[in-house]
Amino acid sequence: MRIGCGIDVHAFGPGDHVMLGGVRVAHSCGVLAHSDGDVVLHALTDALLGAAGLGDIGQHFKDTDPRWRGADSRRFVRAALEMLRAHKLRVGNADVTVLAEAPKLAPVREQIRAALAELLQVSAGAVNVKATTTEKLGFLGRAEGIAAQAVVLLLDAP
Ligand code: MG
Numbered sequence: 001m002r003i004g005c006g007i008d009v010h011a012f013g014p015g016d017h018v019m020l021g022g023v024r025v026a027h028s029c030g031v032l033a034h035s036d037g038d039v040v041l042h043a044l045t046d047a048l049l050g051a052a053g054l055g056d057i058g059q060h061f062k063d064t065d066p067r068w069r070g071a072d073s074r075r076f077v078r079a080a081l082e083m084l085r086a087h088k089l090r091v092g093n094a095d096v097t098v099l100a101e102a103p104k105l106a107p108v109r110e111q112i113r114a115a116l117a118e119l120l121q122v123s124a125g126a127v128n129v130k131a132t133t134t135e136k137l138g139f140l141g142r143a144e145g146i147a148a149q150a151v152v153l154l155l156d157a158p
């Protein structure tokens with residue numbers, strides 16, 4: 001049994017949506033990023049890699065690599081899962097927190113949860129999605145960007 005955590009932040013920029021857990025969420029702006037800037041999937045990838053002792057997302061997927069320009073971040077999670085399989089590890093459960101003043105997560109929370117469960121190949125009950133603001137404090141409170149934190153538990157694969 002192994003535990004890992006991941007954190008990711010992206011600044012808001014031009015656009016009309018943000019990607020969260022592989023779900024397109026309408027918003028008054030987008031994020032500045034090399035890939036699709038999905039903070040949930042980036043934090044989750046880091047949590048998966050961290051739990052397995054495999055470093056971090058930047059080591060495996062350089063943010064200067066043209067292959068990842070505009071990339072669907074589900075690719076990073078799938079690649080991390082592939083590495084876990086090679087180490088005979090599987091996901092037990094995952095808990096994700098999105099930190100932002102907006103967009104509000106409530107309308108899409110279950111959609112994101114289902115998307116993450118499908119991606120991680122676990123039941124929806126093994127995935128939790130939470131959201132919080134920072135009470136208008138700091139860069140998140142000023143709505144300059146969006147952040148996510150993920151914690152995962154890995155179990156030995158049979
Ligand atoms: Mg990122």
